[in-house]
Amino acid sequence: MIDVLSYGLIVSGIIFWFWGTLPLLGERSVLFKLHSLSVSDTLGSMSIVVGLLLKIPSEWPLLVLALISLAIWNTVLGYVLAYCSSTGGDDV
Amino acid sequence: MSEDFYIVVIAVLLPLTAGMLVAQRNPYHALVIRGIVGAVAALVYALFGAADVALTEALVGTMLSITLYAIAVRSSMSLRLGLLAAAPCDPDEPTPEEPPLAQPLLKALRRALSRHYLRLEIVPYASPEALQFALEKKEIHATCIAVTEALTPATAQSAASAPYHLSVRLPRLLEIVQNGVPPTLASVSLYRSRQMTTANLSDSPDARHNIWENQP
Amino acid sequence: MNGILIAMTLALLIPIYEAWQDEDIWQTMLAFASIATKTSIMILVVSVLRDDWMIGLVGVLILSVGNASLMLLAHVLRRMNEL
Incomplete structure (x- = not known):
């Protein structure tokens, strides 16, 4: 039961990855891509990590640390990239 | 052999990204691609069990050298x-x-x-x-x-x-x-x-x- | 578990291709951000697969540090046209 749940979470995380990364290939603006990438990448990665956590509960401190750093860093990184790409650096 | 097929697939990424880095003409793009090579290299090293090498690659090879080179390229070009x-x-x-x-x-x-x-x-x-x-x-x-x-x-x-x-x-x-x-x-x-x-x-x-x- | 890693590698190929073909520096940075997250999650998956605590620790460290290097690089690139 737990095994099925963890595999389901990991597979759904990979589907999230594909769903968020495929818009990178289009001709959209940076902010649109950043939005889809940060939302689905963070959610997909978190669901993969939760799936791993269900699989091997003995490594929980490590995986919880990964969850926290994913949630915080990816959010901050999204803000920083949006701020930097909208102010200058256009003609490099 | 089929058990370790994913190791081969991931290891092939390293020469692929390294070739991209060599072929890139714009120095700033080359810097970013150097970061990509660093990330892939850390993955490959961790895959082969060299955790210390992977950590060094991520900390020094990617973070420190990219930052220093960005400043060097910016001030010399x-x-x-x-x-x-x-x-x-x-x-x-x-x-x-x-x-x-x-x-x-x-x-x-x-x-x-x-x-x-x-x-x-x-x-x-x-x-x-x-x-x-x-x-x-x-x-x-x-x-x-x-x-x-x-x-x-x-x-x-x-x-x-x-x-x-x-x-x-x-x-x-x-x-x-x-x-x-x-x-x-x-x-x-x-x-x-x-x-x-x-x-x-x-x-x-x-x-x-x-x-x-x-x-x- | 092998199939999962192969699928992750395929997902990793998309931003690599994007970084190869795009001319805009910020799109390349986005691809870099995506690759940094994906590789560290893959390291975590490998560590769980092999039940290796040490590799898992390295994966978490790379996950948090790789993002910091990205932010530094973004700020340096932003200041490129000033001064």
Whole structure:
């Protein structure tokens, strides 16, 4: 039961990855891509990590640390990239 | 063998990204791709069980070296252009105002330089003598003066048709500038130092260190 | 578990291709951000697969540090046209 749940979470995380990364290939603006990438990448990665956590509960401190750093860093990184790409650096 | 198939697939990513890095011409893009190579390399190292090497690659190879190289590329891939400031400028002022000088000229110059991934850095000077001195001391790569303000009558004569005169210190930069700036905007010439002959000007390491990467 | 890692590698190929073909520096940075996250999650998956605590620790460290290097690089690139 737990095994099925963890595999389901990991597979759904990979589907999230594909769903968020495929818009990178289009001709959209940076902010649109950043939005889809940060939302689905963070959610997909978190669901993969939760799936791993269900699989091997003995490594929980490590995986919880990964969850926290994913949630915080990816959010901050999204803000920083949006701020930097909208102010200058256009003609490099 | 089929158990370890994913190891082969992931290991192939490393030469793939490394080839991308070598083939990239723009230095800033190459920096970002260096980061990608670092991330993939850390993954491959961790896959083969070398956790310490992976950690070092991520910390030093990716983070530290990219930051240092970004600063190095930013400060070396630039052309420092000396200008006459409209008003005598204060040396303590951190960001000097761009003098209200021929905007189309600067625009053409920026476009010509960005084709070679160089930046234009503007350094204002108070007097034509200071400008000349800075060019002599290799503080700047080129000067741009209005013909009416020219120090020597010779440059004023040669530049009779164009409103501005650019004198460039380095032969390779002269080539780039000449290709990009239309002759109606400014005349361009190679600056010959009074102390040095042309031969050892082109030989001196300082004359080359900024632009040798751009040689075709 | 092998199939999962192969699928992750395929997902990793998309931003690599994007970084290869795009001319805009910020799109390349986005691809870099995506690759940094994906590789560290893959390291975590490998560590769980092999039940290796040490590799998992390295994966978490890379996950947090790689993002910091990205922010530094973004700020350096932003200041490129100033001064």
